[in-house]
Amino acid sequence: MNKSNGCDRHQKGAALLVALIMLLISTLIGLASIRGTTLNEKMSSNMFDRSIAYQAAESALRMAEAELEANQTLGVDCTFIPPANRFCPSMPANTFSFSDSSGWFDVDSSYLVNDTLLDSTPQYYIEKMGSIDAFDFVGSDSANDSMYGAPGGGGSQMTQFRITARSGVPSENGRSVVALQITVNQTL
Template sequence: MSSLPALARQQRGVALFVSLMLLIVTTLLGVAGIRSVSLEEKMAANSFDRNLAFQAAEAALREAEKYAEDNKPTPSYTDSTANSCPTNPNVINNCTNGICPKADSDCTPRWESASGFTGWTNASASLGTLAGNAPQYFIEYLGSEFQCTDGGASDPKNCKRYRITARSNPGTGRATVMLQSIYATN
């Protein structure tokens, strides 16, 4: 029985060391789990924000298409810079009632203009305060020299075409989505 105290003297502090190691491993696993959950939460929030922005931009796009269908607008002016890319803000922003003249495909798009495009129209369609500011759109008149058919009719006729650009405008630091469609009316 005298060997028991000798054995206890040899193992002094081992239980403390093992328990501290297990505590460190458990803490590291907990921290890694929290970081993983935090990252997944951020990804889910960004995905939700992008979906709201997409829905807002799509609502503005549909509103602009309805406006084009109901009004079939034609700009009452011509673009005097048809053969060159405009740099003057007055030319870039020469939109009337949300209708802009046809842009040259070789030029910088209006919304990327260094002088700033201000021809956006606020859409009345909104997803509430979750989506941020009202989505916006503008319509570019592409002309009426396009051929189209009327629901299967054999005689082609001229129809008007519009390029509609819509964007969500949620605010700084939030997902922004821009959509375009080509819309034809007769």
């Protein structure tokens, strides 16, 4: 005959309840770690897109500088040196426009840009800001002015250009677009 002691009658499935609670907790921890991993992957992907876009915009700046060295007549005339008759916005109005690309030049293939990753070609926009005396720019006599002319009159002149570069034409695909801007002073 099998005798049982009185302890068996008092157990009502507590082990099952504890196991289910532990399973629920481990499932929640697993889901939280999956969510964190997915978020990290998205952030890493966005940083990669931004890095590629930044490199493309820098490439466009380099090409625009080379174009200016070869030909100083480039650029949209946007004089701001007094007396300024026109308003010159800090960035071209169509920098982040989906449809308007007027005034923007594409970077050619000699500037090694991986446009397959960008889904677009980097572009630049050149604005001719005006001419100033070299003396006004450096704040004192330049060696050129000391030798060949007085500051503020008859001395060397500099032309200022503003170059705005963007990593590509903005599109609706959600890719990063980086815009960079520099000012270039060239002696005439």
